[in-house]
Amino acid sequence: RQRMPQLQTAIRAVQIATPPNALVSTADDAATYLYTGRLAVPFSSFSATDYLHPPSVAQTAGQLGAIIAAYRPEAIIVTSEGQRAAAEVLAGRRPPLLSVTDSVPGALLFAPTAK
16 A cells, blocks of 8 residues: 555556557556556566665666666656666666656656667
8 A cells, every 4th residue: 555656656657658569667567567558577676685674776776777688678667766766876877778768747767778
């Protein structure tokens, strides 16, 4: 229940700002697929130890970079400050790995800069 507003924001962002055949990366990949029909991959990996020791921004950025390299999503949906910080790490690299392409209230959309 706590994540419901974030989930609704992500789903709205996907529906508004991505084409029906887009592959998206979001923290709520299963729900995104269920409610939008878009193919979706996770924003980052998750393990049980993350409950005790949340990953650092650098670790999350590394996970997101690996997901981008492996799956090549067309859009990365960011709905939390932690996600934004990780995406901005990748956007701040030289050359940048991501760039902001759109926004909706409560979400930023990033896209890989190279395919």
